[in-house]
Every structure is written in C-alpha cells, then in structure tokens.
Amino acid sequence: MITKEDVEHIGWLARIEINEQETVEYMEKLNSVLEYFGQIDELQTEDVTPTYHVAEIYNVFREDMVEECLPQETVLANTENKQDGAFRVPKIG
C-alpha cells in the first residue's frame, strides 16, 4: 500500500509538484492499480530469467566518425530562455 508519505516521496523523485488534496487522490488511484498489479505475486518466478528485451542482439556499435552538428540558433530555437549562446535557467538550489 502506498502511503501519503510515499506519494510525496515519489512526487519529489519524479519532480511533479503535488498538493495536499492531490496526494489523497493519487493515493487512492495508485493503490487501486497496485492492487491489480499484485496479482503477479501468485506466480512462482524464482527460476525465471527476466526478459529485458525480446530481441537478442549483441554488440551494436557505430564507427568513430564525425557527423555534422546543429547550428547554435537551431539548438536554441525552441526556447526563449537563452543568453550568450547558452540555455538559461533559474539558480539550481
């Protein structure tokens, strides 16, 4: 069961601001989904290897060859928050 504190903690980890009222709502909705997820506990899986990927491919590489970069104005075209060729954000902490 997810507690109110859990919701606050994962909200912080995921950087999504959640107010008091939302915390309670999330708690209810997330718990109902987690309860459903709990059904997989029935399965014995100690000896089962996890499948991260269906494609069993190994060793995919590129050669060390230089390709063209984007022009600076294109890089910055999607934001208004820029200064001296850099992205600008508020102070961090």
Add this chain to the structure above:
Amino acid sequence: MAYENPDGIRIGLEIHVQLNKLKTKMFCGCSTDYHNAAPNTHTCPVCLGLPGTLPVLNKKAVEAAIKVGLALEGEIAEETQFHRKNYFYPDLPKGFQITQYDFPIVSKGKVVIEGEDGEHVVGITRAHMEEDPGKLVHIGSIEKSKGVLIDYNRSGMSLIETVTEPDMRSPKEARRFLDKFRNILEYLDVFDGNLEGAMRVDANVSVHWGTRVEIKNISSHKGVERALLYEIMRQKNVIRRGGKIVLETRHFDEGRGVTTSMRTKEEAEDYRYFREPDLMPMRVTDWIPAIKDTLPELPDAKRTRFMEQYGITDMHARSLTSKIMLADFYEGVCAKGVDPKTAATWAADVFLGELNYRDLAISSYDGRTIGFIHAKDPEIENSFKVPDMVELVTLFAEGKVSDRAAVEVIRTILDGTEEKTPSQIIEEKGLFKAEDDLVTKAVAETIAENAAAVQDYLGGAEKSLNFLVGQVMKKTKGTADAKTARELIVKELKG
C-alpha cells in the same frame, strides 16, 4: 621497513576521465573538439536528448575502455551493458545518465605506485563507461547565483570512471597514484590530460580506520593532495575534541584550501537504475587478444628497459618515463648517438625541472619537436627540438660549454620567441667555456680579494668555498666550469 600508517588513514579515489582522444562523442557523431568553441555548437538531437532520439555506442570508446582495463591488469567482463541513472539536474538533458551499474566492463585491477615504503599496490575495484553531462556556468557565485547558463557541448562525451580500493595511506600516495594513473592513460593514447575538465576526482578518506567522508569533484592532482591534507587534519581534530565523523559529502574550495560540507539534500537520492532499453548488451571477449597486441609499452616496462638499455639510474628512468612524450623525446636524442647518461641528466634533471618551474606541460611530440603549453594559460606555447638537445649535450660532453652555460641555453630557448640553435645562443651570449688561464687568473684574484672568506674556509667553513666559487664564476661571467673553479681554489689553498 613497512609503513605503519600511524593515523589509520584510508584513501580511495573515483576518477572520471574523458576519452577526449576519440573523434566523436559516446553516443552520437558530434565532434569532441569543443574546448575552444562557442556554447552549444557541438551538439545534435542525440546529445541534446531531444524527444525521439536514440543512442548508438561508439565502438572506439569500448575499445579504449578495454585498453584501460588491460593496462590496469583488470578483468574484462564477458557480458556488459548500460543502465540509466535517473536524477534531475539542468546539465543532464535526458533526466538520466547512461552509465554502467552491476556489469561494469572492467573489474579487479591494480596499479603499483611508489608508496611510503617502496612499491605499493593500489587495487582497482572497477572501471566503467558513462556519458558526461553538459556544463553549467553560474551567473554570479554558486552561493549567490542569479541564474545558470547551460552549454551542452560537453554533453555525451565518453567518460571512464575508475574506482579504487581505499588502499592509499597518505595524500602523497593519492597524488602518486593519480600521476601514475594519468601517465598510463596517456601512454594508451586515449586521453589528453591537458584539456580542461579532462580528469575529475572524487576522493574518500577516513582516519583511525573510521567513517569515510567523500570530497567531490576536485580538478587537479595537487588539489586532491591539498584537499586530503586538510580533510585529514580536520577529521583528526574532530576526533581529538571528542566529536564524531559523519558520513557526508564535502566540497573542496580550491581558493581557500579547505573542505566544506555540501548542503545535505532534503530527501535521499534514489537513482532507480534500470537497464538502458535503447542499447544492446555487449560481448567483447573476442576483441581482447587483438587489443592486447596494440597495447604500447607501459611506464613500468619502459622504465626497466631504459635502465637496462641506456644504463641510467632508476630516478632518471622514472622521470623520463613519467610522460610518454618526454620518454620518446629522450629516445630521439639518444638515437643521434649522444651519451645516454649525459642526455638523461640534461633531459630529466635540467630540462624537466625548467619546464616544471615555468608551469609548462608537455603537450605534443612529433618525433623531432616536443611542445608544451602553460598549465593555466593554453595560449602560452613553446617547443624544443631534438637536434638542439643533441647539439647541447654534445657541446657539454666535449667540454665546450660549462654546465651553467648549458642551463642558460635551455632557459633561453624556453623563454625565447625566435628560433635559435644552441650554438647561435652560445655565440651571441659569449657562453663558450673560458680558457684555463682566464680561470686561473680569476681564482688568484678572488683569493687575493676575499681574505676573510679564505680564512673561514681554512677554519673549516665549507660554505665559504661556495662563496669563493661564486666569485670566480662572476668574474668569468659564468663561462668557467664550476667544478674546475672549485678544484683550482682548493688546490691553491690546501695544496
């Protein structure tokens, strides 16, 4: 005698090294040559983390990691893969860093250093590949920042993070480890340590075998030594006053030479590592034999060979092999038929000493010319040619110039702006060795003019002899051979 480590000091290091000798970044084709470029000019959709982009691994980065692993005498993993380390920071354009977690490419290596009590083995826990974040510039100071500017040119550069065992027992050993480690990487030609941000170190240290404290992101070897010296003193004092060392992360203030506690985060970080689904695992054991074949002669092997082949001392061999380019330069000089021992004295003692005095770092060697840049100002550059060193060593060996004059020639070349050969400089400055009778005359004059010093010397004050030699040198404008002058004075006074 074994070193007893009276304060129970344990130091471990985590070293981030940029594979800046690769042509492109780790997961995209952007050039790594961004060091003097305007912000955000060496980026593409991949290293900017634009939605929909996918990483594709640079094969050469993996080869470099294997090279490093082999040089550190480590084990190369049979199967290795990448993970995502999830956290939020403005320099991280995807909100996660692609790194390695429980399957690093290299584990269980070692580096032998010159320790407090002779050879000392530092264990390498692991070395793994990861991508570099972008670079942040704080407007104003970090503490009173008004905002942050982000440049993603560095984003996606290939890094190798090497983690050592806490095997170093003093800041000096830590520094020696770093020097040796950097030297090995430069031998492997995967890394240019002169570039800004090429090597960043986190150091953890504990005293009296106690709780360890981590010092983050120190950018120079000297800085690591200073930070550790300060931190050990601080910890010993905390304990002396009856306090307790707490597990924490500290920041080293290079300017003030002190470590300060970094603000503890409100919530503990939880990186939620999971396998990077956009990259496939690697099986590279097959590559190892071929890569082994390409490994160059490493510093320890070269040192031993130099001692055997050139008959030079361990100390000279150590100095000369401390930089691959210096070692190559030395061999270039020896190849011209000069006496290797004399050449070693000049290259290791004088030449290297003069470089260090000037804060010049060796940055290139092309078989004929060794180049340097100023450690703090890359704009200042200079070079020295093999034929010039050969000529100088020959002139000295033939007794045509004094040692002092030869030093003067090296200094002139290092400080000079025009290209001149040693003989030109000797000619211009009148540095040819003085004739014997000129020296004899100067000795006689000196003895006559400095009765007090002569009495002191005869009374047993050896220092006075140095003074008298100095006077002779002055009279001959440095062209006398100091050793000859000294012998002449002693002969004159003591018979």
Add this chain to the structure above:
Amino acid sequence: MAKWMSVAQVKEKIKESSAEEVTASYLEVIGKSKINGYVTVSDKALEQAKKIDEEGHRGPLAGVPIAIKDNISVVGLPNSCGSKILEGYVPPFNAHVIEKLLAAGAVVLGKTNMDEFAMGSSTETSHFGPTANPWDLERVPGGSSGGSAAVVAAGEAPFALGSDTGGSVRCPAAFCGVVGFKPTYGAVSRYGVVAYANSLEQVGPLANNVEDTAVLMDVIGGYDRRDSTSIDSKTEYQKALVDDVKGLKIGVPQEFFGEGIHPDVEKAVWDAIHKCESLGATWEEVSMPNIKYALASYYIIAMSEASSNLARFDGTRYGFRENAENWHAMVSKTRAEGFGAEVKRRILLGTYALSAGYHDKYYLKALKVRTLVKQDFDKALSKVDLLMAPTMPNPAFKIGEKIEDPLTLYLSDVNTCPINLAGVPSISVPCGFTDGLPIGLQIMGKPFDESTVLRAAYTFEQNTDYHTKRPPEVA
C-alpha cells in the same frame, strides 16, 4: 474525387490530375472534419505536392498524402505528443520513418491526435481534446493512435502512421474499422518517435486495406543505424499479398476470449476463423496460461520505462515552462502543470516500481512474467503458424465513459498488450459490426514472419467485404 481511395487509386488520380490537386482535395475534406483527428495540418503540404509534380513523380509514393501521429518527429511541424508540456516544440530533425516516406515521395498532410504521450486507449487524454469515432461521433476512436485511425476511417487521409506500445495501433484500427499493423519489434526504426516504453513499441501503419499496409511497410521497414534495436529482416511485404491460406494452421487461444467479451465480438471472430477454415486453413485451440498476467506485467514495464523517458520534459530546453525561483521548483511546477492526470499517474507508478525497495517486487517481477508470456507465445507458435483472436473484447465505448477509472481503461488492452511483451507481429483487420460499430480480428504471427500474417489478413480481406464499409456519419 472519391473520398475513400486505396493507395493505388490515389496514384491513379495523381497521374490523371496532379499530386497538388489530390493533396488539395484531402485538405478540403480535412477542413470539413467533424472528428478532431488532426492536431496540426501542415501548411507545407500543398507546396510539397507541387514540388513533387514539378520533379516528375519519382518514388513509390510520389505525391501520396499521409497522416502522421503526433509523436513522430517531422521537421518544421510541432511534435506535441498530445501534451501541453511540448507546447511550441518543433523538432529540428526527421524521424527515420519520415525520411523514408519523404524519399518515397509521400506528402505529409499533418499530425494526428493521440492520447498524451501514447498513454491511453481512447485518445481522450490529449491536451487538444478528444477525437471522435467516425462511426459514432459520441464514441472514442480507440487509442492511443486514435487520430490516425479516425482520419483514415473518415477519408481524411489514405493512410497514416501510428505507434503501438500495448495496442495503440490495433485498438483504434478495430474501433474505427480500418487495418492496423504492429510489426515485429525491431522491424521498423524507432528513431525520432518519442519514447513511451522503448522495449515494447513499434511504429505501424493504419490503412483502408491490407495491401496499402504492405505498401507502407515496404517504405518504412528495414534497418536503421541510428536505432540499436533495429534489425534487417529483409522482408518484402507486398510479396506476401497472396490470396491463399491453404494448409495454414491457426491457433485459437481461449485466454483471449475471456470474461466480459461482447458476444457479437466473439461470434464475429469465430466466423472469421471459420471463414479461413473454409478457404483451406485448419484451426485448433491453444493454451496460453500466463496471458492473464500479461496486462499487469505490461503496465509495470511500460510505466517504469516511461517514468525515465519523460524525465527530459523539464522546461529547460524546449516546451512549456512554469516559472519558479529555483530550477528544481521550476521543474516540479512545469511537470505538474504540463502533464495531464493520466501521464502523471503513470510516471508516479513507474517511479514507484523502480524505486529502492520496490524494484524487485514490481519491475523485476514484471520482467520475469514477461518471460513466461513470451514462452507461451513461443510454445503456441511452435505448433501453429498464426494465432487469431479478437483485437478488442468490446466495440468502441462512449467518450467519458472510462476516463475516471484508470484501471477500467487499462483492462481494455488485455488482448493487445501481450503481443508487445512477446514482440511478435500482429494485425487487426475489420471482421464485422455490432450495432453499427466495427469489430477487429487480430492475427498474430512468429517474430519476423510478417509475410504469413499479411497473407492471412489479405486472404481474409479478399474474401469478405467488411473493409469496404464506410461510416455513414461522415460520408
């Protein structure tokens, strides 16, 4: 000009008139749309068509218009993923599939509506409002590629591209009565497609018929060096279009006909299986006991991957930004405002499933269940050539009907998401109607055996007329 045309007919029309005229006629239909299928109509489409006319119709799709789901990057067109957080973001690069399409001469009509970040089965969670189902404007078109399916069904594009993470191409295809195809994982490059769950999703076509699906696959399929999971299968899709199923063995997994299935759906799918039998195929029931755990496994994996994929939307470099005094607060506020409720729920659940103490219980366990589901497919497909089942257990539901309860909505993916866990190819083709709403037949095959899947779908289509029916409300 006829409103619904096959790609062959469109090409014929272009020959008779011009690419420009054909594009103009589609733009005219789009202009009168009642379904809100397009998020962005391209202002460059006519210009592009004109250029193709001038250059003399080179390429297999010269001048043929196409609609693109709004999570596939096209240079110069906003790529919103149905989200406020990508407000104003225009990608400076083309997705691999777009490069292929442009090289083939296709004309991009615009970007189609979708569930926000492809998280949904109804296209209701879009920041741009819901898209209506052309067969009943009060019903959902399915999702998440609801816009793409709806515009094809409504004759607003001859065909379209969608993406399928847990059924997002096949579900709307079934609900809108069109063909929707999810290729084998790795068959189509994901480069330039905004990731929801990387290890599960593929780009797939939505079209009026199986032939057009194969035409599109021949253009977009194949190896891409920019996608490390891309595989060169060398499949020639149009060559698979053979009207013959003689000797094919069909497996019918009972687990796909579970509790709550609409009786008309069940009947229509069995009718389809019997139709194939009458055409020379054989069928047998197969057992896939772990299918009932697929949904939970799928959602845990998808949400976990999503929680990481969507971390880049922080207001720093592009898109919507909420101001705050420091960066961390700015990010938290931006994401709180910029993401919709369902996306936030999935990010939070995914974050939880990967967090310290829960990683093994949820994420690792789900990956193990995935192994069991995949083994069910391997085992079943070792005995038969194909599997047939309903795409969706029920026809399209009413807009707003399931939006309040996430779990109910998740349950509608029960028959589609196991396919993504196993990575196999699967197609949905129209196979009947209930109360005027289309029903989809799902045909699944072995990895990279797209040819057999397409052959069966093509044969079924050639011998039935469901795919020729058009929604009366938009006619």
